[in-house]
């Protein structure tokens with residue numbers, strides 16, 4: 091491999107790489123605003139200037155191709171002076187908005203002002219004024235004064251979202267961003283521009299002013315919105331999710347996620363229709379009972395049916411661990427083969443960027459761990475038919491909504507002898523349920539999802555339930571979580587009395603005399619790896635942050 | 648070590664005869680007491696009489712309310728971040744005003760506050776200042792959490808402190 095020398099360190103690079111990429115691969119950071127690894131090079135911010143020996147002038151590291159034997163200095167007197175000058179230049183018209191700017195705390199300009207600027211301005215004239223609070227689209231707000239004209243947002247729309255909506259207008263210090271006439275920034279990936287904007291010029295209308303970044307904890311997880319399984323971070327303050335942001339994973343979602351995933355997949359976690367404690371129907375209405383009462387009621391009832399009268403429905407929204415227990419509970423404990431799950435498909439949701447037709451995160455996982463009918467057991471459509479014919483008398487429904495899926499079931503569900511549901515929030519089916527178990531949401535538990543590529547990925551609890559303790563259970567902690575006491579209002583966020591489905595079923599199985607020794611979701615996962623060949627040899631640690639491809643024949647995407 | 652020992656010895660030796668018998672020293676002390684009895688009194692009859700501290704005094708932190716009734720605070724959260732006792736909770740929200748942000752909720756837990764004045768020092772808007780109010784008493788924990796209703800004080804009542812800050816901060 092060819093080599094270049096950066097700051098006295100000899101490093102290898104791949105032919106065709108620019109200096110900034112070669113440096114990045116070797117852990118050397120060259121400051122940059124406009125350069126983004128996944129966008130074309132525009133070379134307009136000039137903060138990446140470096141000195142290359144035997145070149146007459148400083149060059150921009152983001153657009154200069156590395157060549158054998160190059161000697162680069164990123165910290166020589168000349169580069170430092172140039173960087174200071176660029177910073178001074180950018181800051182000439184930059185407003186002193188940090189106190190009211192959402193980007194503060196994660197702003198490149200702020201960071202570089204500390205690292206690469208002399209901290210003083212010689213500019214005494216009035217700063218240029220531009221439009222602030224411009225709604226560029228349904229989710230994105232633009233502040234013209236803060237923009238440093240790096241053009242990342244424009245390039246993102248053109249190159250990644252493939253929907254040219256933004257452009258520069260005017261020149262010199264008047265230059266600003268706007269949408270094309272008659273256009274809006276409303277592509278399905280629009281909010282990614284907020285992440286890549288190096289300053290606070292673009293803000294997320296949904297998250298705007300909700301919290302300071304340093305007050306939130308962040309947890310690595312997986313998006314719940316479709317079977318792509320974009321890697322995300324969940325940002326939580328006071329046990330409430332405030333935003334989701336994409337997490338880099340080149341194999342899955344690169345640096346991006348779609349707006350639907352970002353905006354619509356977390357609000358149910360803290361919604362007012364969450365189920366708190368088990369509910370039992372007494373005299374026609376659901377009443378809160380404790381777990382033991384609910385377990386003994388359900389087990390006593392279930393024992394009264396013959397195997398063929400029961401159907402169990404798993405969930406593509408639940409984890410592999412949950413579904414594995416669903417399958418075990420149905421086939422071993424109840425002895426029924428009528429096990430299936432509902433597929434949620436929406437062809438209009440799919441595109442050729444990230445979004446998939448399957449709008450649930452784990453249908454492949456549910457299938458792999460055995461939530462499928464075996465030996466003349468009934469599949470979903472047959473189960474529905476049998477319900478209507480009155481042949482199925484008891485339904486055990488996990489994390490899904492049968493009635494919304496098939497509204498024509500209304501009358502037959504009412505006639506069921508037993509209808510048990512695990513669900514996170516009240517849904518239409520709950521109207522007919524005899525027992526409702528509160529299920530923990532994907533943001534409140536450990537587990538795994540298998541995405542459309544057959545990649546198994548980890549979710550982790552970001553929000554605590556009553557049985558979780560942030561520090562004892564190894565959840566990520568914000569500053570406030572570390573020091574809050576029960577007397578601080580900012581530490582009294584609502585915790586729901588909910589459990590993961592695998593745990594509910596493990597506890598319930600004990601009432602049937604079947605004692606499973608699962609303490610954690612990883613115990614369940616280890617059992618899966620032993621019994622299901624595709625998962626052989628995996629554990630939570632080897633799945634890690636970025637997931638692992640399962641050993642199955644590659645599926646076409 | 649040896650030096651210390653030497654000086655101790657020396658000190659013992661230093662005591663004169665009159666010092667050793669103690670009585671003149673007692674008389675000296677009493678004479679100071681007598682002298683002060685005849686001087687003007689400094690004791691204040693608090694609470695009948697109220698102590699008004701100087702501008703340098705750090706009483707409870709308060710929020711500056713502009714003449715038009717708006718708070719100066721833009722809910723940047725810096726005071727909350729810097730507060731070593733985690734006494735301050737700020738929730739920002741959007742407003743139509745020019746400054747875009749305002750504190751929808753601003754609470755200081757006076758049981759946590761240690762009157763260090765760091766919030767005042769960090770505030771970029773001169774929106775939180777230490778007042779002269781030192782009379783704080785509560786009978787339960789909830790009363791000790793001051794919301795905007797108790798925190799907002801008209802700017803003209805705080806002029807003293809603001810001038811002090813401009814001079815010395």
Ligand code: SF4
Nearest residue numbers: 237238240241243287
């Ligand atoms: S809005 Fe942000 S991303 Fe777009 S050009 Fe301005 S600074 Fe760059």
Ligand code: SF4
Nearest residue numbers: 313315316320348351
């Ligand atoms: S593409 Fe799918 S997984 Fe990715 S963010 Fe959107 S909904 Fe979530």
Ligand code: SF4
Nearest residue numbers: 730760761763764766
């Ligand atoms: S005076 Fe000190 S302890 Fe009290 S609120 Fe301000 S920063 Fe916190």
Ligand code: SF4
Nearest residue numbers: 720721723724726770
């Ligand atoms: S530092 Fe000042 S402006 Fe910022 S939140 Fe505190 S009082 Fe308000």
Ligand code: FES
Nearest residue numbers: 124135136138152
């Ligand atoms: S990063 Fe090289 S010019 Fe902007």
